[in-house]
Amino acid sequence: MAVKRQILICGASRGLGLGLVRTFLDAGWQVHAVVRELRPASPLEALRTQHPDDLQVITCDLNRLDAASSIEAALNGQRLDCALFNAGVYGPAHQDPRQAESADIGQLFLANAVAPIRLAQQLAGHVIDGGVIACMSSQMASVELALAADMPLYGASKAALNSLLRSWQAQMPEQPWSLLALHPGWVRTDMGGDSAPLSVEQSAEGLREVITQQLGRRLCAFLDYQGNTLPW
Numbered sequence: 001m002a003v004k005r006q007i008l009i010c011g012a013s014r015g016l017g018l019g020l021v022r023t024f025l026d027a028g029w030q031v032h033a034v035v036r037e038l039r040p041a042s043p044l045e046a047l048r049t050q051h052p053d054d055l056q057v058i059t060c061d062l063n064r065l066d067a068a069s070s071i072e073a074a075l076n077g078q079r080l081d082c083a084l085f086n087a088g089v090y091g092p093a094h095q096d097p098r099q100a101e102s103a104d105i106g107q108l109f110l111a112n113a114v115a116p117i118r119l120a121q122q123l124a125g126h127v128i129d130g131g132v133i134a135c136m137s138s139q140m141a142s143v144e145l146a147l148a149a150d151m152p153l154y155g156a157s158k159a160a161l162n163s164l165l166r167s168w169q170a171q172m173p174e175q176p177w178s179l180l181a182l183h184p185g186w187v188r189t190d191m192g193g194d195s196a197p198l199s200v201e202q203s204a205e206g207l208r209e210v211i212t213q214q215l216g217r218r219l220c221a222f223l224d225y226q227g228n229t230l231p232w
């Protein structure tokens with residue numbers, strides 16, 4: 001029997017993360033899904049019942065300094081084809097730097113930029129040569145496209161994520177994996193809202209294809225869910 005590919009998906013309780021868990025399970029991957037807490041009777045709990053051999057749920061708050069060691073303990077030496085850091089927050093609803101409280105800004109940049117890159121760096125040793133390390137960014141991160149006028153704090157936090165990703169890549173003498181910043185499209189989730197044009201399934205299936213295509217390529221790229229390259 002062929003060995004199954006393995007993916008770690010961080011931020012998998014709802015929205016895109018949950019959709020990504022579903023689409024990778026449907027494609028025959030083994031999934032390690034990280035959530036802050038596994039809620040009883042939740043969709044993730046139902047998926048775990050349906051796929052007892054292929055879905056492991058790991059609980060931890062990704063912002064904590066010890067998150068990587070909790071995940072490492074749960075992985076128990078299993079090697080990953082892909083590590084996907086999807087969790088993110090919108091930040092204060094007003095999105096106005098003049099009104100922003102220090103604690104809110106700290107949480108926003110921690111959750112969207114520092115925590116995912118820290119985890120990616122700490123867990124990179126578990127990803128196979130030729131695998132993929134991907135962070136869920138946003139087209140709002142692109143300084144060149146300048147699309148974040150209505151959500152400047154959120155956009156800045158994702159730009160910081162992309163910057164940290166590229167700094168990490170620049171430090172590497174050789175890059176053993178593909179390093180990706182991903183834009184999922186505008187998707188109907190709690191964060192994306194009801195007016196978004198894309199369903200979770202459409203975005204997640206596109207992202208699965210993009211990730212699968214990047215296996216073995218060892219590139220650093222900013223890609224949308226259809227595989228188009230975005231300017232940094």
Ligand SMILES: NC(=O)c1ccc[n+]([C@@H]2O[C@H](COP(=O)([O-])OP(=O)(O)OC[C@H]3O[C@@H](n4cnc5c(N)ncnc54)[C@H](OP(=O)(O)O)[C@@H]3O)[C@@H](O)[C@H]2O)c1
Nearest residue numbers: 011013014015016036062087088138186187189190191192
């Ligand atoms: N939806 C869009 O249109 C869109 C567009 C561009 C980029 N994105 C990005 O795509 C990613 C997913 O977005 P979404 O729309 O699915 O958002 P969402 O519906 O708000 O879900 C966010 C997910 O992140 C998890 N999370 C946040 N902080 C966490 C932490 N400290 N520890 C563990 N889990 C944490 C949440 O867990 P809890 O349930 O525990 O809160 C939840 O599972 C985000 O990075 C977002 O910025 C989304």
